[in-house]
Amino acid sequence: MIAAGKPDNEAARQEALLEYQLLDTLPEKEYDAITKLATQVCGAKMSTITLVDNDRQWFKSTYNLAASETIRTEGFCAHCILDPHHPTIVENTLKDERFQGNPFTTGEFANFHFYAGVPLLSTEGLPVGTLCVLDDRPRSLSPEQQESLEALANQVVQLMELRKKVFQYQESEEQLKRINQNLEDFSYIVSHDIKSPLNSITQMVEAFVEDTECTWSTESQSCLDLIRDSATGLEQMIDNILKYSKAVNYLESDRKLIDLNTFLPGIVRSINTSPQVQIVISPDLPSVFSSPTALRQIFANLVSNSIKYNDKSEGRIALSCRQMGSEEYKFEVSDNGMGIPKDKLESIFDLFYRVNQSSSCMKHSSGVGLAIVKKLINDLGGRIEVESAVNEGTTFKFYLPSR
Structure with a gap:
């Protein structure tokens, strides 16, 4: 042998x-x-x-x-x-x-x-x-x-x-659970250990400004305004980071049938719109099966961006949705705002990216909103596209599976 x-x-x-x-x-x-x-x-x-x-x-x-x-x-x-x-x-x-x-x-x-x-x-x-x-x-x-x-x-x-x-899928699922837990822990730390001191700073500055017994020099007043604006801007950035870190949790809520004819007007009403901007919603919209929390966040970010970056005296934003065959829905958010340069289009969905940081409307932009939009759409099994021309406007098109 x-x-x-x-x-x-x-x-x-x-x-x-x-x-x-x-x-x-x-x-x-x-x-x-x-x-x-x-x-x-x-x-x-x-x-x-x-x-x-x-x-x-x-x-x-x-x-x-x-x-x-x-x-x-x-x-x-x-x-x-x-x-x-x-x-x-x-x-x-x-x-x-x-x-x-x-x-x-x-x-x-x-x-x-x-x-x-x-x-x-x-x-x-x-x-x-x-x-x-x-x-x-x-x-x-x-x-x-x-x-x-x-x-x-x-x-x-x-x-x-x-x-x-x-087994690999199960291990990935466990890893995702650990990541989600880490994100929740991160959110807790940010909310309590960072936002609380920021709130204290903002409140103290407000108290100084409103104190009628104090007479502030122009230079001192400018310093207080700078502290207040910086604290407010940092607080807004933290809020947006928290939204991004929690974006995956939106998908854990039960997906349900959403009547867009009542859903979209509700979103528009919740946004601080400008009197110079008209928002038009297409009639006879379909009902879609998706996560209402995720879809609300997607539209809120896209519409808010269209309002923020609209430089026209008569701004216009159009919202629409239609079914593409039996497999997916096509959503559109278009505006006649300032537009995005072609060489910037590939980067606008990157976290913290801002098209023109010197622009006045970018001062309070964190560069997180579109990153949240893309993350949610991808996690819903969809995709997003953008078309834009400088001084003419921008159209975001995103597609979600019908089931």
Whole structure:
């Protein structure tokens, strides 16, 4: 008997095997169905799905075989993985020097006189185990049987990969939960440890300004105004950062059917509109299935931006929505404002980005609103586009799935 050695990439192979988290798991009918089918297709007595561990061969599934594992040095599959790109077919183990004297060939359990195994390869091409059929008499496989065994081995790999993806998804979900918790902790710290001192500063400045017994010089008054404006601006920026950090939580609320004919006017009423700007909402809007909290935040940011950056004496903002086939809805928010230069369009959704920081209307802009909009739309499974011309206006188009 010649015991199978270990391949040069054994460490990487073992790591790939452990990623599937299959060792020592309970039987599963999907794998058992494949071993049963393998024996039927190949006309064999026995079949196993074998994972080659460090010192053992562990059977994820067996057909007509009572064992659950064997020592690796005595195993047939340990030889099979040494040639990962070809099946290992031994028509008569009694005549193969690798298996002469093997306890499963000539010893106490001498009933494995035929072996055919196909390596199970990970996505990196590493052999983690085999699908094999065995018989108690010497024999051979037809080309069709060998092809079928290889196809079944591929099905085993697909099951294993699906399992790995499920675990990866679960790990990602846990990671997202931890991130969300960190964001909540961050929000708490910002709200209590930063905003509270800011509020105190603002209130103290207001008290100084309103103190009728104090006479402030022009320079002192300017300093107080600067402190107040800076504190107010910083407080607004913190509020916007908090909105961005909490944006993902909007999607946790139940999505529901939203009648846009009443929903959009409600949003417009809640915004401080300018008398110079007219907001027009298209009639006969559809009802959409989405997160009302997220959709309200999206429209509030887009409409507020259109108002803030409208430099026309007669400003106009148009809101619309229509269904595009059966798969998605198309929303539009367009205005006739100052517009955005073409070379800035790719950056406007970046966090803290401001188109023209020297502009007077940018003084109280945090560069967070459009980042929130894009984040929410992406998390809802949609996408957003923008078209703009300087001095003519801007149109934001975003698409959300209909279900």
